[in-house]
Amino acid sequence: MDIGGDIHYAADLLKKGEVVAIPTETVYGLAANAHDSMAVTHIFKIKERPFFDPLIVHTWSIETAARYVLDFPDVAMKLARAFWPGPLTLILPKKDLIPDIVTSGLDTVGLRIPDHPLTLALLKLTDLPLAAPSANPFGYVSPTTPRHVADQLSGKIDYILDGGPCRVGLESTIVGFEEDIPIVYRLGGITVEKIEKVIGKVVIRSHSTSNPKAPGMLKSHYAPKVPLLFGDISELLPQHSGKKVALLTFREMSGLAGVKNIALSPAGNLEEAAQNLFRVLRSFDHADIDLVLAAPFPDHGLGRAINDKLRRAAAL
Ligand code: TXA
Ligand code: MG
Numbered sequence: 001m002d003i004g005g006d007i008h009y010a011a012d013l014l015k016k017g018e019v020v021a022i023p024t025e026t027v028y029g030l031a032a033n034a035h036d037s038m039a040v041t042h043i044f045k046i047k048e049r050p051f052f053d054p055l056i057v058h059t060w061s062i063e064t065a066a067r068y069v070l071d072f073p074d075v076a077m078k079l080a081r082a083f084w085p086g087p088l089t090l091i092l093p094k095k096d097l098i099p100d101i102v103t104s105g106l107d108t109v110g111l112r113i114p115d116h117p118l119t120l121a122l123l124k125l126t127d128l129p130l131a132a133p134s135a136n137p138f139g140y141v142s143p144t145t146p147r148h149v150a151d152q153l154s155g156k157i158d159y160i161l162d163g164g165p166c167r168v169g170l171e172s173t174i175v176g177f178e179e180d181i182p183i184v185y186r187l188g189g190i191t192v193e194k195i196e197k198v199i200g201k202v203v204i205r206s207h208s209t210s211n212p213k214a215p216g217m218l219k220s221h222y223a224p225k226v227p228l229l230f231g232d233i234s235e236l237l238p239q240h241s242g243k244k245v246a247l248l249t250f251r252e253m254s255g256l257a258g259v260k261n262i263a264l265s266p267a268g269n270l271e272e273a274a275q276n277l278f279r280v281l282r283s284f285d286h287a288d289i290d291l292v293l294a295a296p297f298p299d300h301g302l303g304r305a306i307n308d309k310l311r312r313a314a315a316l
Contacts, residue, residue, distance in 0.1 A: 003146050003160045007122045010161045014126055019043055021135045021149045022122065023163025024114035026087045026171050026189050027142035027278070028149050029058070029132030030157070037099045040131050044101075046156045049138040054104040055131040056089050056172070057111050060123035065090075065111045068098050068129060073180050075199050082198045085115035087168050087189025091176035102131045112172055118163040134171060141224055141281045141313075144169050148282060169275035170305050175202070187305040189274070206308060223313045226284045228292040230307075230314040236293045246284060248294040248310075250303075260289065270302040277306055281313060 010020045014031065017039040022031045030047060032039035034057045044051055059065045062080050066072055069092040072080075076090050094109035103109050114120070123130060134142035135149045143149045144166040149157075173188035175195065184192060184204045195202055229236055233247055237259070245259060250273055252263040262280055264273035284292050294310045297303035 001150065001154045001158055001160070003150060003162050005118065005162050007118060007125055007161065010122055010159055011126045013159055014039075014122075014128060014130070017042075018159075019046060019157050021146070021153070021157055021160040022116075022119045022130070022132060023146075023161060023166065024058075024116045024119055024132075025085075025167045026114070027144055027166055027169070028135040028146070028160075029114075029119075029130075030135040030149075030153070031058070031130040031132035033126075034098060034102050034129040034131040037101045040099065040101050043131065043133065046153060047133060047136070047138050049133060051101070052104050053133075053138075054106055054110065055102050055133050057098060057102060057109055058114055058119070058123060058130045058132055059111060060085075060113060060120050062113075064127075064129070065113065068095055068109055068111065069093055070095055073177055075180055075182055076175075076177060078199055079175060079182075079195065080113075083190050083194075084113040085120065086113070087115070087170070087172040088112065088195075089172040089174045089186075091174065091185070098129070108176070110174065115167075116163050118161060122161065139223060141278050142171060144275075144278050148279075165275075165279075167275070168271075169277055169279075170302065170309070173305075187308045189302075189305070191301045192304065193301060223315075224281045224284050224292070226287075226289060226292055228281075228284075228294055228310070228314045230294045230296070230310045233293055233295045240291055240293070243290040244288060246287065246289045246292050248280065248292055250295070250297050253295075264306075270298070270306070273297065274302045274306060277309065 017036050019032045022029050089110045089112040091108045098109050146160045146162045168189040171188045173190040174186035182202045247261040264276045297306045
């Protein structure tokens with residue numbers, strides 16, 4: 001397996017029906033030609049992902065996105081214009097030219113224009129819609145560097161397109177429409193506040209565990225291998241006194257001499273915290289600790305998405 005910045009090589013592999021890891025501003029994706037059902041099947045196998053969990057299709061312009069859908073409601077168009085390229089996925093009614101395997105048989109497709117120069121160039125070069133889930137084994141933390149991808153998938157793919165570390169570090173926010181009413185199915189890299197500035201109040205439905213529309217909604221997800229508890233540190237810490245504990249917090253906590261404390265943003269910046277979250281969750285798997293205690297983040301902006309990820313990482 002190679003890691004490099006060659007979009008022509010990546011394009012050749014994709015046209016041949018191979019799977020290639022690609023950089024995006026959110027997390028790395030595991031991409032294949034969305035028109036090629038065999039190639040898409042391969043993605044599910046590599047990820048060990050259940051076939052009922054649909055993939056997002058990546059493209060490079062609103063016009064190309066419109067090729068794949070039956071309808072692009074005005075409210076969705078407003079969001080596309082405001083946030084594409086960027087960490088937003090829109091769920092829209094699909095045309096038959098997107099194979100059922102991509103969407104797990106649903107009559108909708110998730111579409112997104114990623115905001116990464118290399119991947120945008122690759123999408124233009126191939127002019128193919130690229131189906132791509134996050135490039136991690138199903139249920140594990142998403143990768144934000146080429147090294148993360150290689151650590152878990154090196155024997156299974158031929159090429160990782162190296163676009164450096166991901167700028168946002170959280171997956172895209174997913175918005176669908178029921179009777180043209182916008183519904184947020186997954187909290188992610190575009191905040192609810194930003195979305196509401198463009199289209200007004202939205203419904204958030206990312207906590208359901210029964211019959212999930214978006215399996216990012218499944219409760220146990222994004223989980224590192226070390227057990228993680230999410231809650232009030234001053235309550236949790238005394239309950240685990242005999243163990244090697246690491247604290248995961250927004251800023252550094254004071255008055256905790258002798259306890260390992262990893263602050264995601266000592267300066268108190270939620271963007272920076274989001275950027276660091278998945279890298280730090282992964283690092284716990286290689287640290288000499290028994291347990292991670294994670295404290296809630298401020299419940300606004302990207303803090304909401306971070307809390308959502310931590311809650312899921314904690315669910316067993
Ligand atoms: O930022 C991202 O979205 C990254 C990068 C690679 O673009 N991709 C990503 O894909 O996070 P994945 O497969 O790990 O998560 C996609 C989520 C899944 O929870 C899936 O169920 C949901 O999107 N999804 C995809 N198509 C859908 C559809 N038609 N209806 C409802 N949910 C859908
Ligand atoms: Mg994923």
